Amino acid sequence: MKRSISILMILALVVSFAFAQGQGESDVIKLRAAHSMPTSYHYHDGMVKFAEEAARLSDGRIQIEVFPAAQLGEEVSTMEQCKQGAIDIVLTGVSDSFVPETGVFILPFLFKDGAAADKVLNGPIGQEVYSGFSDHNMKVLSVWENGFRQITNNIRPINKVEDLQGLKIRTPQSPVWMSTMKALGGSPTPMPFAEVATAVVQGLVDGQENAILHIKANKTYEIQKHLAVVSYMYGAAPLLINEDVFNGLSKEDQDILLQAAEVANKHMRAVAAAAEADALEFFKSEGLTITYPDLSGFKARVQPLYEGEWADKFGADLLKAIADAQE
Numbered sequence: 001m002k003r004s005i006s007i008l009m010i011l012a013l014v015v016s017f018a019f020a021q022g023q024g025e026s027d028v029i030k031l032r033a034a035h036s037m038p039t040s041y042h043y044h045d046g047m048v049k050f051a052e053e054a055a056r057l058s059d060g061r062i063q064i065e066v067f068p069a070a071q072l073g074e075e076v077s078t079m080e081q082c083k084q085g086a087i088d089i090v091l092t093g094v095s096d097s098f099v100p101e102t103g104v105f106i107l108p109f110l111f112k113d114g115a116a117a118d119k120v121l122n123g124p125i126g127q128e129v130y131s132g133f134s135d136h137n138m139k140v141l142s143v144w145e146n147g148f149r150q151i152t153n154n155i156r157p158i159n160k161v162e163d164l165q166g167l168k169i170r171t172p173q174s175p176v177w178m179s180t181m182k183a184l185g186g187s188p189t190p191m192p193f194a195e196v197a198t199a200v201v202q203g204l205v206d207g208q209e210n211a212i213l214h215i216k217a218n219k220t221y222e223i224q225k226h227l228a229v230v231s232y233m234y235g236a237a238p239l240l241i242n243e244d245v246f247n248g249l250s251k252e253d254q255d256i257l258l259q260a261a262e263v264a265n266k267h268m269r270a271v272a273a274a275a276e277a278d279a280l281e282f283f284k285s286e287g288l289t290i291t292y293p294d295l296s297g298f299k300a301r302v303q304p305l306y307e308g309e310w311a312d313k314f315g316a317d318l319l320k321a322i323a324d325a326q327e
Helices: 002-027 042-057 075-084 100-106 114-121 124-136 175-183 193-201 212-217 243-247 251-285 296-307 309-314 316-325
Strands: 029-034 062-067 089-091 138-153 168-171 187-190 207-211 226-228 234-242 289-291
Touching: 029 042, 029 075, 042 062, 042 089, 042 138, 042 251, 062 251, 075 089, 075 138, 075 234, 089 138, 100 114, 100 124, 100 175, 100 234, 100 309, 100 316, 114 124, 114 138, 114 234, 114 251, 114 316, 124 138, 124 234, 124 316, 138 212, 138 243, 138 251, 168 175, 168 193, 175 187, 175 296, 193 207, 207 212, 212 251, 234 243, 234 251, 251 289, 296 309, 309 316
Parallel strands: 029 062, 029 089, 168 187, 168 207, 226 289
Antiparallel strands: 089 234, 138 207, 138 226, 138 234
């Protein structure tokens, strides 16, 4: 009889242990996160830091697997997958394709520097504008940085805005980019970035504009002669999570993701700043002519758009609030 009781006790302990193990496994939260840039890009540094910090703060319960280099699709595709719940988290630089109001953040010379952009984008103004993602079943955890955009070309160095006159410059397929380049005197030629290298080599465009680290990562410096550091448009990169996934988490785990995203934001911005300085030195070693034009003429050319077209589109009050927030 005693032997039977002992066996039953052992069985009960085994079942209890197995149940506890099952409970522990069920507590693990596995999330998939995607971005479109190579692992050498600062996007990836930020995403890796985000995953590490989430795991640390949750004692390993939150496990984020990062898929870089468009493994799960290009930016618009991964955003659509995030909306549908096929991907949990996405880092993107094309938010205005889903929420047009966020296009306000790419207006030229809107931000005086990266710190000011961070303050606005991750403050009340950014939260309000990016709240539109809720209509697409997505939520912004934090707004990271893709960098200020510069202009490259093969015709001549750009020392003043007049040097842009008539240059055929590839721009993204966006009304804001096109109207900006036209105002600056260039001839905007919209096309997908994947077609830029061929277009430059064939002479269909004279140049393009992009962030310094993007120019390096995609080796655009190999097919261009001149780079003008104008920092005229800022690339914001919101980190998005599927809203159903986020709402399904406990308040504790939601806070962990928000904290991890904030830490990763600071990390990736520091990585990007150091990498940009190195990239400019690298470009010089590769033979690019690098100029730092007088920006007063550039700003004067786009001012009428702020007072007209863009004030009508985004609201004069919002434009003023963004300017005031940087003071």
